[in-house]
Amino acid sequence: MDALRKLQHEFLGYLLDKSSVDIIERIESTTRRSGGQRMVLYSNAYILRLKEALSTDYERLHSYLGDELFDSLMEHYIEGYPSQHPSLRYFGQHMVEFLEQNDPFKSLPEVTEIARIEQAFANSFDAADCSYVSLEQLAELDHSSWATLTLRFHDAVQLLPQRYNSFQIWQALANEETPPQKTSDDTIWLIWRRQDLISNYRTLEDAELAALTLMISGGDFAEMCEVLLEHFDEQQTPMQAVSFMKQWIHDQMVCELNS
Amino acid sequence: MQPQWISDHLCWTGVNQTNSHDLTPLPYNEDTIAYVVDRVIQVQDYLGQRILLENLSSYVTYQSSMMTEWEFFNEIARRADCHILLDVNNIFVSAHNHQFDPIDYLNGIDVDRVMQFHLAGHSYNGEMIIDTHDHDVCDPVWSLYESALKRFGAVSNVIERDGDIPEFRQLRQELAIAEDIASRTLSADALKMNAYSKNNEYLELDYGRTA
Numbered sequence: 001m002d003a004l005r006k007l008q009h010e011f012l013g014y015l016l017d018k019s020s021v022d023i024i025e026r027i028e029s030t031t032r033r034s035g036g037q038r039m040v041l042y043s044n045a046y047i048l049r050l051k052e053a054l055s056t057d058y059e060r061l062h063s064y065l066g067d068e069l070f071d072s073l074m075e076h077y078i079e080g081y082p083s084q085h086p087s088l089r090y091f092g093q094h095m096v097e098f099l100e101q102n103d104p105f106k107s108l109p110e111v112t113e114i115a116r117i118e119q120a121f122a123n124s125f126d127a128a129d130c131s132y133v134s135l136e137q138l139a140e141l142d143h144s145s146w147a148t149l150t151l152r153f154h155d156a157v158q159l160l161p162q163r164y165n166s167f168q169i170w171q172a173l174a175n176e177e178t179p180p181q182k183t184s185d186d187t188i189w190l191i192w193r194r195q196d197l198i199s200n201y202r203t204l205e206d207a208e209l210a211a212l213t214l215m216i217s218g219g220d221f222a223e224m225c226e227v228l229l230e231h232f233d234e235q236q237t238p239m240q241a242v243s244f245m246k247q248w249i250h251d252q253m254v255c256e257l258n259s
Numbered sequence: 260m261q262p263q264w265i266s267d268h269l270c271w272t273g274v275n276q277t278n279s280h281d282l283t284p285l286p287y288n289e290d291t292i293a294y295v296v297d298r299v300i301q302v303q304d305y306l307g308q309r310i311l312l313e314n315l316s317s318y319v320t321y322q323s324s325m326m327t328e329w330e331f332f333n334e335i336a337r338r339a340d341c342h343i344l345l346d347v348n349n350i351f352v353s354a355h356n357h358q359f360d361p362i363d364y365l366n367g368i369d370v371d372r373v374m375q376f377h378l379a380g381h382s383y384n385g386e387m388i389i390d391t392h393d394h395d396v397c398d399p400v401w402s403l404y405e406s407a408l409k410r411f412g413a414v415s416n417v418i419e420r421d422g423d424i425p426e427f428r429q430l431r432q433e434l435a436i437a438e439d440i441a442s443r444t445l446s447a448d449a450l451k452m453n454a455y456s457k458n459n460e461y462l463e464l465d466y467g468r469t470a
Contacts (some may be wrong), residue, residue: 003286004285004291004294005274005289007321007323008274011279011283012274012275025322026322026323027319027320027322028319028320028321028324028428030357030358032386032387033386033387035319038318041318041384042279042281042283042319046279047282048279052282053280067369080278083278083279083280084276084278085278086273086278088280
């Protein structure tokens with residue numbers, strides 16, 4: 001099927017770059033439209049479809065940049081990242097990388113952070129369902145198994161380090177308010193999704209961040225206590241570790257207890 | 260999961276892992292028929308049941324096409340022994356864009372292979388029609404639906420809508436139009452049962468090519 005493959009290459013080549021016009025010679029022209037005019041329908045639809053996917057995935061980024069700059073961003077992105085996944089859901093997955101590498105965005109770090117936030121919410125929404133662990137299940141654990149207790153977190157759980165007040169900017173844009181000026185603000189945000197399908201987010205203090213990072217990477221309860229000794233005294237530490245775990249389970253972040 | 264029907268469009272969407280996210284037509288010739296038939300048979304052997312192939316709307320005809328779309332479509336269905344999902348709106352759109360008679364299309368499709376109809380709305384782009392699925396079904400498409408019912412009988416039907424989705428009441432009114440046309444066009448006995456769908460169940464159980 002060399003002829004079919006050649007035709008497909010030429011067709012797709014035209015969609016990716018309108019200066020690749022070999023396909024046009026293979027299209028019948030009629031009184032209604034020429035072959036070239038007919039191919040333009042496909043190339044316009046291609047661009048529109050991909051722009052719609054990016055506009056849907058990066059709604060707040062669009063609001064922050066404004067129509068003109070966002071449109072230019074989309075055009076360059078579409079040119080630079082032909083869709084490699086059969087689902088449009090993943091077309092915009094290289095946006096952070098694109099923003100980090102290209103002018104004028106690479107000198108606007110909050111723009112990258114806003115894109116990261118939007119990706120994190122999409123990932124949270126898409127994460128496969130799981131049955132969450134209950135506090136009763138934690139209470140039923142045998143005391144001897146606590147030291148080696150590990151947790152499996154829901155795929156929706158994500159840590160999002162930010163260097164600027166991008167979350168506040170994102171929140172303002174989501175509420176259709178004027179966003180605040182960009183300021184430095186080193187904060188770690190936690191995003192997760194509860195059973196009601198609503199994504200939640202909150203900031204993390206140093207101690208909880210250290211504990212959660214360790215537990216997400218597969219650490220056990222004893223290791224979590226060791227990490228927390230840097231933040232609390234020996235008496236407080238085990239209670240604080242249990243308190244964090246209860247909070248995560250209560251918030252529906254945990255899918256499995258293993259010991 | 261054991262779905263009653265599994266369908267896909269008779270088209271291509273990408274090459275070398277790059278996707279157009281569009282349904283683009285194939286050249287209608289013997290080479291493509293052989294190529295597609297082999298693959299439909301592979302899929303059906305894997306699934307253990309016949310699949311439905313659906314016609315698409317198109318805006319181009321290739322110079323390497325040696326036959327009409329319906330000849331191509333019907334021949335693939337015969338040789339692969341698969342079913343057909345006839346998108347009545349897509350026939351209307353392509354008939355307009357390529358200036359053929361949509362009734363010729365209907366008459367070129369084997370009666371016993373059609374398991375489902377699709378209906379949808381479309382938009383005009385100058386003198387071309389684009390399959391946008393964001394309008395109500397228009398009168399000429401309802402009329403073509405009536406012709407399809409006359410030829411293929413009480414085949415199941417889906418009204419598709421991807422954009423500008425109105426209130427449910429309005430959508431329900433479109434279904435009422437489809438029901439009204441079917442009751443005016445078909446006999447009461449024909450309406451009681453979709454004979455071909457029943458047949459499909461039997462055929463699925465019977466489907467068993469040796470690997």
